[in-house]
Amino acid sequence: MRKIIAFITKDKVFLIALIFALFSMIIIPPSQDYMGYINTKVLIVMFTLMIGVAGMYETHFFDFIATKLVIRFVSIKWIALVIILVTFFLGMFLTNDAVLLTLVPFTIFVTRHTKQEKYTLMIIILQTIAANMGSALTPMGDPQNIYLYAFYDIPFQSFLATTFPITFMGFILLVGTTLICIPHQHCELNLAAPQVRWDKVLLYALFLINALLLILRVVNVWITLGVTLILVIIYGRRLLKRVDYHLLLTFTAFFIFTGNLAQMDVLQGITSQFLSGHTSVYFTGLITSQLISNVPAAVLLSTFTDRLYWQALLQGVNVGSMGTIIGSLASLISFKYILKDDRTHLKTYLINYTVVSIIFITVITLFLFLL
Secondary structure: OOHHHHHHHOOHHHHHEEEEEEHHHHHOOOOOOHHHHHOHHHHHHHHHHHHHHEEEEEEOOOOHHHHHHHHHOEEEEHHHHHHHHHHHHHHOOOOOHHHHHHHHHHHHHHHHHHHHHHHHHHHHHHHHHHHHHHHOOOOOOHHHHHHOOOOOOOHHHHHHHHHHHHHHHHHHHHHHHHHHHHHOOOOOOOOOOOOOOHHHHHHHHHHHHHHHHHHOOOOOHHHHHHHHHHHHHHHHHHHHHHHOHHHHHHHHHHHHHHHHHHHHHHHHHHHHHHHOOOOHHHHHHHHHHHHHHHHHHHHHHHHHHHHHHHHHHHOOOOOOOOOOEEEEEEEEHHHHHHHHHHHHHHHHHHHHHHHHHHHHHHHHHHHHOOO
């Protein structure tokens, strides 16, 4: 019982989602309809991606790529730009949290190694935004993208067309901000690229390909789940410990909560009038993300948002990944590293992160509405 309680209370987002789900179950008693609430495709895609990314993380593949690119430069300006762009592009193919888990510690190490610690905060701020902006492009980049892609059954090309303006403008702003804020200062960087088990990289790439085939709707969910379980049982049982079960259960709890909310006619009437246009849906997604994070915001708002406005909701929650520190759950990873590394700069980090995020949100929002 102690272990169960410890597991439930360990992740505060999951705990809140569970409380909301249980509360809604009092109003709408459990029934066979509950099975229709849970989107198994989303859970299976996320489970498969988590296994593959955990395996790739162990191979030091991400560190290898970052090191190989960074050691070519002798200026902190270009080193910072490379780190930020590697984070940006890797985020398109892997979940943003996995990229930050690898590359934020790498950034801290590099700035210390080159005695350029005064630029650590700004690089990590831009790196965090880069992970969110890069991952915004693809269905597999973010949990909320995986969910919305499946929930609205969005065509792959239509999805990319909707998110591309966000990622494109994010790229322009990231490059420009890096070149302006990080000076051209010579530094010595003597690093050796880590050894990579390339056979393991190919093995864990199979998990990512397996998830991608489901995302592209080439195979069905049960084939993907079967292949994942066979591969993990034979080659990677230890990786099951690396799966973020809290996130999977958080999604399940929100599915139950929002499914029950959808059964309440009063809420349906109020929200259907409020979420009745592209502008209102976009800003509701953006603002709600600032308060409860963009993953639960996407699940909650999709329950009441007509399919006609899926583009606005998708754009709103992705732009909403910036702003407050809880706008994206991935942003909390960077924040935790700042807490662990040097608490004296905590206030500076929060202020700078918020200011840069507001500028990015404003420019990207204007760009979207101009389009």
